Amino acid sequence: MREAMAYAEVGDDVFGDDPTVLRLEARAAEMFGHEAALFAPSGTMANQIALQLHVPAGGELLAGGDAHVVTYELGAAAALGGISTRTWPSVGAELDVEQIATMIRPLGYPSVPTRAIAVEQTHNLGGGTVVPLSVLRDLRGLSDRTGVGLHCDGARIWHAAVADDVSLADYGSLFDTLSVCLSKGLGAPVGSLVIGSRDKMTQARVIRKRLGGGMRQVGILAAAGLHALEHHIDRLADDHARARRLAEALAPHGVVDPAAVRTNIVLLDLSKSTLDAPALTALAAEQGVLISPMLPSIARVITHLDIDDAGLDRTIDVLSGLLRSA
Numbered sequence: 328m329r330e331a332m333a334y335a336e337v338g339d340d341v342f343g344d345d346p347t348v349l350r351l352e353a354r355a356a357e358m359f360g361h362e363a364a365l366f367a368p369s370g371t372m373a374n375q376i377a378l379q380l381h382v383p384a385g386g387e388l389l390a391g392g393d394a395h396v397v398t399y400e401l402g403a404a405a406a407l408g409g410i411s412t413r414t415w416p417s418v419g420a421e422l423d424v425e426q427i428a429t430m431i432r433p434l435g436y437p438s439v440p441t442r443a444i445a446v447e448q449t450h451n452l453g454g455g456t457v458v459p460l461s462v463l464r465d466l467r468g469l470s471d472r473t474g475v476g477l478h479c480d481g482a483r484i485w486h487a488a489v490a491d492d493v494s495l496a497d498y499g500s501l502f503d504t505l506s507v508c509l510s511k512g513l514g515a516p517v518g519s520l521v522i523g524s525r526d527k528m529t530q531a532r533v534i535r536k537r538l539g540g541g542m543r544q545v546g547i548l549a550a551a552g553l554h555a556l557e558h559h560i561d562r563l564a565d566d567h568a569r570a571r572r573l574a575e576a577l578a579p580h581g582v583v584d585p586a587a588v589r590t591n592i593v594l595l596d597l598s599k600s601t602l603d604a605p606a607l608t609a610l611a612a613e614q615g616v617l618i619s620p621m622l623p624s625i626a627r628v629i630t631h632l633d634i635d636d637a638g639l640d641r642t643i644d645v646l647s648g649l650l651r652s653a
Contacts, residue, residue: 332550367535458487566590594625
C-alpha cells in the first residue's frame with residue numbers, strides 16, 4: 328500500500344483532475360452500482376456531506392439513538408447543516424420499520440418535515456451487528472412511499488457484506504447515498520467516500536469545499552484506498568474469525584456472549600466486574616494492548632488488518648489475566 332502511495336500519479340483534486348482520485352471514485356461507485364462517488368478526508372465529513380444533500384437547513388433527519396451521526400460527530404448536523412435530528416430507541420442494528428414509519432412528518436407548516444433516514448451498517452455501538460437485507464428492503468419501500476431520502480453510514484459496510492454474503496451492489500441499490508470508510512477494516516491510512524448519483528456528487532463537491540475538504544494532490548491517499556479495495560475486502564473474514572475466538576476465550580469471565588459477535592467488534596460488558604471500562608483500558612495499555620472505553624461499563628476490542636494470531640493470543644492472555652484478577 329505504501330509503495331502504491333509513493334508512486335501514485337497525481338493532479339489537483341480541487342479541479343477534479345487527479346487521475347488516481349478519479350479511478351478510486353469510479354471504482355467505488357461501480358462496486359455499489361451507483362453513478363459517481365466523491366473522496367473525503369474523513370467519515371464524519373462524508374456523512375455530513377450526504378446529510379446536507381438530503382436535508383436542507385430546518386429539515387429533519389431520523390436515525391437510531393446511538394447512531395454515529397448523532398453520537399460521535401459532535402452535533403455537526405445541527406452546527407454545520409442546520410439539520411434537526413430525531414431518534415428512535417435502538418438496540419444495536421435492530422430496526423422497527425413500522426415504528427420509523429410513524430415518526431415521519433410530512434412537508435407543511437407547522438411541523439419540521441422529515442427529509443431523510445440514516446442507517447448505520449455495521450453498527451458500532453451495537454458491537455458490529457448487521458442490519459439484515461430484508462429489513463433494509465422494507466426500509467427502502469418506506470422511503471419510496473414517503474419520498475424521504477435514505478442514507479447509509481456504511482463506514483463498516485464491507486464487514487456486513489462479508490459476514491452476510493451480500494454483494495455491495497445489493498446494498499447500494501437500497502440507498503440514495505452511502506458513506507464508506509477506507510481506513511478501519513480496509514487498512515488505508517485515511518479517507519472515506521460519498522457515493523450516489525452524478526447530480527448528487529456534483530452538489531457534494533460544493534459542500535465538501537465549503538467544509539474545508541477540498542485537497543490538492545490527494546492521489547497519494549487515493550492510491551491507498553484503491554489498494555485496499557483490491558486486496559483487503561475478502562480478508563475481513565479473518566478479522567471476524569479472530570473476533571469470535573477472542574469472544575469465546577473471554578466468555579468464561581461473563582463479559583461477552585460469543586453468539587453476539589458477528590463481525591470484528593467485541594464489546595465487553597463490565598457491569599458485573601470490579602473493573603470499569605476506563606480502568607481496564609488503562610491496565611491493558613500498560614501491557615501493550617490497546618482497547619477503547621465506549622461507555623463507563625463497556626469496553627470495545629477490535630480485530631483488524633494489523634492484528635495477527637500472535638497479537639490476538641497476546642490480547643487474550645492480557646485481558647483474561649486482568650478479568651481474572653478483578
